[in-house]
Amino acid sequence: MEFAAVTGDKIKPGFSFEPSASPWKVTARAAAMIESDIQNENLAKARAVLKSLDLKAKDSAEVLRPVSGHNSSILLPCEGADGQPYLLKYFVPPTESRFYPPGVKVEDYARREGAFYRFLDSTDPGRVLLPAPRTILIDPVDPPRWILLEWINQAVGPAEEVLGMDHVFELISKLQSFSLEMFFGRRDFPLNHWSVVSYLERVRMMYDPVLKVIGDKRWRQSLEFFEEAMRWIETQEPTLVHGDFTEQNILIDEDGRPFLLDFERIGFGNKDHDIAWLWIHSERPQTWKKSLMQRFFANRYGSDRIKAEWGIRSALVYLATRRLRFGVLMHGEKDAAAARNLGLLDAALVGGMDLFPA
Numbered sequence: 001m002e003f004a005a006v007t008g009d010k011i012k013p014g015f016s017f018e019p020s021a022s023p024w025k026v027t028a029r030a031a032a033m034i035e036s037d038i039q040n041e042n043l044a045k046a047r048a049v050l051k052s053l054d055l056k057a058k059d060s061a062e063v064l065r066p067v068s069g070h071n072s073s074i075l076l077p078c079e080g081a082d083g084q085p086y087l088l089k090y091f092v093p094p095t096e097s098r099f100y101p102p103g104v105k106v107e108d109y110a111r112r113e114g115a116f117y118r119f120l121d122s123t124d125p126g127r128v129l130l131p132a133p134r135t136i137l138i139d140p141v142d143p144p145r146w147i148l149l150e151w152i153n154q155a156v157g158p159a160e161e162v163l164g165m166d167h168v169f170e171l172i173s174k175l176q177s178f179s180l181e182m183f184f185g186r187r188d189f190p191l192n193h194w195s196v197v198s199y200l201e202r203v204r205m206m207y208d209p210v211l212k213v214i215g216d217k218r219w220r221q222s223l224e225f226f227e228e229a230m231r232w233i234e235t236q237e238p239t240l241v242h243g244d245f246t247e248q249n250i251l252i253d254e255d256g257r258p259f260l261l262d263f264e265r266i267g268f269g270n271k272d273h274d275i276a277w278l279w280i281h282s283e284r285p286q287t288w289k290k291s292l293m294q295r296f297f298a299n300r301y302g303s304d305r306i307k308a309e310w311g312i313r314s315a316l317v318y319l320a321t322r323r324l325r326f327g328v329l330m331h332g333e334k335d336a337a338a339a340r341n342l343g344l345l346d347a348a349l350v351g352g353m354d355l356f357p358a
Contacts, residue, residue, distance in 0.1 A: 046090035085151035102205035109264035111143040115189035167258035192267025199318035200226040245274035272311030320345035
């Protein structure tokens, strides 16, 4: 996950972009300019929402906004006439100049997050079961164009000092404590599917762009891998899955309490998806990441350990393939990250000591 800096009335280019036009016909500089114009147009729309709510953007210094590869939303700190701070989350509508992950309906990002906040408001208004921002207002249209959330003062200091492993495992535990029966049957709640079957379905959609990069042998290995993975974890009970469980989506407040953010990809399925996502996306030293995995596996023995490994590997095979697809569509044969992502794919397909710490 990269960052775009929001300063004044403009968003500075500094993030990844995914134009739908052929990457061989659009230079990186031209694509960045197009993306910057799109972001600034949406920032203007977000400011118009603030005006309609009698709010104004905070006159703060530079604010860093995590921007996913999908560029699906903008976060805008704001305040009321009385100085009460809030956070506006404005959902970026689909744009022809971008491509998106296969099988994705962009409007479902907003629909999913709005539905999850409504669910929390009805079942956990005090945010005791799951620490998350309280909802102030949700745009009543479908899908919602924006959500207004409470402002949470963040702990000061680098993430390495503020966010610890205890916070990580606490949030995962609380997320998985929800019964899935509470979600099924709710209207306008398109829960994401994060099961091994869903990984396989999405990987198959990537066949054309990734085949030249991974080759026939790796492609067959990937399909055989998922078939074996399904045999190992088909009896595993699905759980609630955040879907984008990264350090950028965990906030530690001034009292040291963790809060989970960004529910655009909330869904159900593989219970090991979220820890795999955080492990691979973390930019912390390898020693910390090794300790994270050692703690995760500490009380898992025999078949429980094997099933957990298959769950993590499945998520990583899907992630590596998705990254390779992005690289092909973005850079063609000049994707600088191809070797690294092929290494991740190979390690996830093999497992064992090549992937997991002793």
